[in-house]
Amino acid sequence: MSQSKDFVRTASTLLIISSLIEIVIGITTSFFVPALADPKSPLFFGSGAILVVMHVLVFIGILGFWMSHASGHGRFAYSGMVIAALGYFILILAEGILRFSFDLGNNLFGIAVPLAGVGFILLGIAVIRTKIWSGWHKWMPLLTGLYIPIVLLPAFALAQGPSFPAITGLSCCRLALGIALAQANQSEAMNPNSKAAQSVPVN
Numbered sequence: 001m002s003q004s005k006d007f008v009r010t011a012s013t014l015l016i017i018s019s020l021i022e023i024v025i026g027i028t029t030s031f032f033v034p035a036l037a038d039p040k041s042p043l044f045f046g047s048g049a050i051l052v053v054m055h056v057l058v059f060i061g062i063l064g065f066w067m068s069h070a071s072g073h074g075r076f077a078y079s080g081m082v083i084a085a086l087g088y089f090i091l092i093l094a095e096g097i098l099r100f101s102f103d104l105g106n107n108l109f110g111i112a113v114p115l116a117g118v119g120f121i122l123l124g125i126a127v128i129r130t131k132i133w134s135g136w137h138k139w140m141p142l143l144t145g146l147y148i149p150i151v152l153l154p155a156f157a158l159a160q161g162p163s164f165p166a167i168t169g170l171s172c173c174r175l176a177l178g179i180a181l182a183q184a185n186q187s188e189a190m191n192p193n194s195k196a197a198q199s200v201p202v203n
Contacts, residue, residue, distance in 0.1 A: 004067050008185045011064020015178030018057035019171045025051065026168030037162065039102055048099040055092045058174060062088055065181055068188075070133050071126035071141070080126060084119025087112045113148060120145030137180035144173040 025047060028036065035041040062084060071077035090112035098105025124142025127133055147170055155166035 005185060005189050008064045008068045008181065009189075011061045011067070012178050012182035012185060014057040015061025015064070016175060016182065018054040018061065019175035019178055022051070022054050022171040023168055023175065025054075026164050026171055030164040030168065037164065039099075045099050048095060052092060052095045055088065055095055059085070059088045059092060061174070061178060061181070065123075065141070065177070068181060068185060070130065070181075070184060071123050072130040072132070074126060074129070076122045076126035076129065080119045080122030080124075082119070083115050084123060087115030087117075087119055091116065113152065117145050117148030117152075120148075133180065133184055137184055140173070140177040140180045144170075144177050147173050 025036065029047070033043065035043045036047040038044055062081075065071075066081050066085075071080065090108055094105050094108035094112050096105075097108060120141055122145070124139075124145050127138050127141045131138075152163070152166045152170055155163035
């Protein structure tokens with residue numbers, strides 16, 4: 001197995017683990033310990049530290065997705081990757097800054113989240129066009145991107161603030177993306193003559 005496939009395997013595992021942990025945190029915050037999201041609570045800082053680490057793992061997962069070549073190397077792929085990576089990088093900063101400057105952190109979230117959505121919509125289109133992934137796998141990048149403008153942002157607007165059930169839903173999308181990435185990478189490793197292994201389509 002090449003170093004590239006090794007990295008993709010590691011990145012997909014990190015994406016799955018981080019998404020599962022974020023799902024647990026989202027459910028816990030939504031229904032059991034809302035103090036995790038209360039800036040006045042000491043728990044707020046602890047949850048923030050964990051989430052920063054999880055966002056870093058998600059960022060690595062995104063890099064692994066790019067190295068899988070599932071999106072090809074066309075305009076949609078390059079543009080989507082740059083925008084998505086920038087969005088998730090700002091998200092890491094926003095999560096940490098939120099614990100010390102709530103307003104600045106929120107402003108950064110307002111930039112990061114839409115960027116992440118646009119980036120994955122473009123990547124999702126690229127994946128569908130390259131036809132390297134098939135079945136339910138090929139829809140996961142696009143679903144991850146579309147979830148943000150269709151569900152997450154309207155939920156925030158209705159709640160007039162963070163909607164943790166909606167955030168948990170986004171983590172579920174990333175979990176599905178991580179599973180799709182892991183399965184596609186394993187399939188390619190077992191079949192070196194696959195389309196993904198042979199070529200990188202231009203979209």
